[in-house]
Amino acid sequence: MAPVLAPGATIGIVGGGQLGRMLSFEAHRLGYRVAVLTGGAKDTPGGRVAEVEVAAGYDDDQALERFVDLCDVITWEFENVEVGLLGELATRAGVPVRPAGRVIAAAQDRVRERRALMAAGAPVAAFREVTTATELVRAMEELGPPVIAKRARFGYDGRGQVRLTAVDEAAARQVVGGLDGERLVVEEVVPFDAEISVIVARGIDGDVAHHGVMENVHVDRILDTTVTPALSVPPGVTASALELATAIARHLDLVGVLCVEMFVTGEDLVVNEIAPRPHNSGHCTIEAAPTSQFARQLRAICGLPLGDGACRPAAMVQLLGDLWGDGSARPPDWSAALADPGVHIHLYGKEEVRAGRKMGHITCTDTSAERALERALAARRRLGRRS
Numbered sequence: 001m002a003p004v005l006a007p008g009a010t011i012g013i014v015g016g017g018q019l020g021r022m023l024s025f026e027a028h029r030l031g032y033r034v035a036v037l038t039g040g041a042k043d044t045p046g047g048r049v050a051e052v053e054v055a056a057g058y059d060d061d062q063a064l065e066r067f068v069d070l071c072d073v074i075t076w077e078f079e080n081v082e083v084g085l086l087g088e089l090a091t092r093a094g095v096p097v098r099p100a101g102r103v104i105a106a107a108q109d110r111v112r113e114r115r116a117l118m119a120a121g122a123p124v125a126a127f128r129e130v131t132t133a134t135e136l137v138r139a140m141e142e143l144g145p146p147v148i149a150k151r152a153r154f155g156y157d158g159r160g161q162v163r164l165t166a167v168d169e170a171a172a173r174q175v176v177g178g179l180d181g182e183r184l185v186v187e188e189v190v191p192f193d194a195e196i197s198v199i200v201a202r203g204i205d206g207d208v209a210h211h212g213v214m215e216n217v218h219v220d221r222i223l224d225t226t227v228t229p230a231l232s233v234p235p236g237v238t239a240s241a242l243e244l245a246t247a248i249a250r251h252l253d254l255v256g257v258l259c260v261e262m263f264v265t266g267e268d269l270v271v272n273e274i275a276p277r278p279h280n281s282g283h284c285t286i287e288a289a290p291t292s293q294f295a296r297q298l299r300a301i302c303g304l305p306l307g308d309g310a311c312r313p314a315a316m317v318q319l320l321g322d323l324w325g326d327g328s329a330r331p332p333d334w335s336a337a338l339a340d341p342g343v344h345i346h347l348y349g350k351e352e353v354r355a356g357r358k359m360g361h362i363t364c365t366d367t368s369a370e371r372a373l374e375r376a377l378a379a380r381r382r383l384g385r386r387s
Contacts, residue, residue: 002096002204005073005302007031012071012095014086015078016044016053018348018358019278019294022286023077024049026294032302035070037063039081045349046077058082061089068093075256075301076277079104080153098204098255098301099276106252107276110152110185120251122244122271127187136172139186140164149175152183161221163189190270192263194232198245199282201296201306202254208246209296209306211289213238214281215369216261222356225377226281226316227369228288233264240269248274257297280318284363287344288314314365315373317380319347321357332383337362343379 011027013020016038024034024046034050040057047053052070056063058081068074068089074097087101106112114124128139129152140147146165162175175184195216202208215230216223230238245260248271252258259279263270282293291299291307299306323332337343347360362379366372 002303004304009033009072009302010035010051010070011298011301012037012067012074013046013050014058014074014076014081015039016041016046016055017077018045018350019077020044020046021049021348022346023075023278023294023297026292026298029295030298032298035067037067039078043351048349059085061085064089068095071095073098073301075099075297076104079107079276081108096301099258100253100255103252103254103276107274108153110150110273111183113274114185116252117248117271117274120248122248123269124271125187125190127185130184130186131182133172133175136175136184136186137167140167140172143186143188146189147186148189149184149186152185190263190265190272192265192270194230194264195261195272196230196233196241196264197226197259197261197279197281198241199257199259199279199285199293200245200249200254201257201293201300201309202249203300203306204255204303206250207306208249209309210242210245211282211285211293211309212311213241214284216281220356222318222320222358223280224318225373226284227373228284228311228314229369231369234267237264237267237269244269244271252276256300257293280358280361281316283346283361284314284316284365285309285311286346287363288312288365312365313367313369313372314363315369315376316361316363317373317376318358319345319360319362319380319383320355321353321359322355323359323380323383324353334383336382336384337379339382340364340375340379342366342375345379 010033013036035052036046036050037054038044042055054067083101090097106116130136150161197214200210213230214226214228217225259275261272278293285292288311289309344363364372364376
């Protein structure tokens with residue numbers, strides 16, 4: 001087994017967003033240093049709290065060499081990057097990358113992702129890979145309609161997706177024409193009863209641990225609320241979801257953290273997608289669990305014990321840029337939200353405010369998930385714009 005990476009070492013984080021910011025807080029708590037590779041942006045949420053911010057593109061070979069030289073281990077807060085060059089440089093320098101680049105490559109491509117899931121024995125929605133309008137029409141005829149057409153690579157928060165409700169060649173040509181030769185994955189629409197996620201961590205020694213099952217609600221394809229434990233999932237399905245997420249982590253030979261998003265359909269499960277990093281639906285673990293998803297990511301990649309991730313009943317609600325209003329950039333009334341002493345606000349330090357952008361989240365714990373959600377939603381409502 002690989003040796004433990006002791007405090008004082010430098011954690012390299014690919015991506016400069018809020019997930020890297022929260023991971024950096026955990027790293028500093030244990031005395032690690034942090035270097036962040038941002039992809040080119042400066043003064044990023046993650047870069048603001050790291051010791052070093054490398055504000056360079058993911059294809060900048062000189063910057064990548066400098067970043068690798070700074071790091072004792074490299075991990076991810078964002079998977080939509082080209083991993084080849086970074087992996088080559090890290091291998092040459094003897095710096096471990098956790099999770100491995102092949103896991104990231106699978107997660108960023110929907111075709112690879114589904115093949116990896118099927119190889120792990122996970123149920124997925126019926127799908128077709130298409131590149132032409134004729135193939136898209138054939139896929140719609142075979143799978144639906146309706147179907148969901150998604151870009152095969154680099155999609156998140158519902159971006160690059162369209163719902164097609166009829167077999168229409170003109171519509172198919174329009175969809176494919178906007179892709180500039182990119183591939184699509186066309187999936188059947190799954191009539192689900194609930195959306196859930198399981199966040200698992202797997203250590204260097206193969207130990208696997210989870211935080212339980214989270215139940216999620218999306219609005220306009222962006223995660224809006226999460227509760228744990230799940231409110232509308234039968235106990236047998238909960239057990240199956242935990243077993244399935246564990247099996248996927250082991251099949252991928254994961255070292256790090258993995259979010260497995262699933263649809264619940266009666267007593268069955270369908271895996272929607274995976275994210276080999278901390279996830280929005282796990283934010284409530286910061287207050288709800290002795291060891292959060294971020295602490296577990298750090299522990300896993302450094303070879304430390306994964307810790308206790310059992311969650312108290314909790315809820316998370318997302319804070320989007322819409323709360324700031326149209327163009328005024330006036331902050332919400334944080335004092336009103338914090339009038340409830342059990343409410344926690346996490347802001348990501350993003351200067352540019354725009355509708356639909358994730359600016360922060362609220363969490364609350366209570367004696368039940370229902371009560372925690374009520375309080376978190378009430379706090380968000382109290383943020384209302386000042387007159």
